[in-house]
Amino acid sequence: MTPMEKFGPNGVDMAPEPLYAEAQASLAHSTAGSQTRASSERHAACSCGQLRLRVSGDPVRVSICHCLACQRRTGSAFGFQARFRADRVEVTGRSREFLRASDEGENRTFRFCPECGATVFYTTAGAPELIAIPIGAFADPDFPAPAFSVWERRMHVWVQAPQDSHRSP
Numbered sequence: 001m002t003p004m005e006k007f008g009p010n011g012v013d014m015a016p017e018p019l020y021a022e023a024q025a026s027l028a029h030s031t032a033g034s035q036t037r038a039s040s041e042r043h044a045a046c047s048c049g050q051l052r053l054r055v056s057g058d059p060v061r062v063s064i065c066h067c068l069a070c071q072r073r074t075g076s077a078f079g080f081q082a083r084f085r086a087d088r089v090e091v092t093g094r095s096r097e098f099l100r101a102s103d104e105g106e107n108r109t110f111r112f113c114p115e116c117g118a119t120v121f122y123t124t125a126g127a128p129e130l131i132a133i134p135i136g137a138f139a140d141p142d143f144p145a146p147a148f149s150v151w152e153r154r155m156h157v158w159v160q161a162p163q164d165s166h167r168s169p
Contacts, residue, residue, distance in 0.1 A: 044137035046113035051093035063148035066155040077156045080135040
């Protein structure tokens with residue numbers, strides 16, 4: 001396989017992320033052993049507080065992604081996000097949208113605060129019933145650890161994913 005076939009014209013890895021069905025099947029794993037709250041309610045917000053989310057219940061999936069698109073989007077070595085059922089997320093405040101295609105060609109719509117620019121949540125065309133929220137928007141050091149680590153072939157050499165996470169090259 002040539003570098004162009006493997007990474008595509010923009011240097012983005014073309015291998016697919018693990019299927020959503022796998023995430024649903026391992027919901028028990030994503031919350032097992034983590035510090036979850038009974039009837040949990042969490043709050044997420046942008047940097048200035050204008051765009052806020054209230055989330056009830058536990059996440060369907062908590063993951064870290066090492067793809068180049070997530071690295072560029074976050075300005076960090078990886079993206080760290082939790083996905084929740086959309087009917088469990090209440091949005092307050094104004095947001096702007098940025099639409100981009102994922103490495104697999106799936107549309108992803110990122111919502112960010114028009115005042116401070118922080119991404120607060122996003123949705124994917126392949127799972128419209130879920131809302132993904134970057135963990136940093138919760139500002140909660142007790143948030144459950146990721147149960148999935150994807151795009152590991154793009155992982156920085158110094159990063160170590162949790163040993164018990166489902167891992168994908």
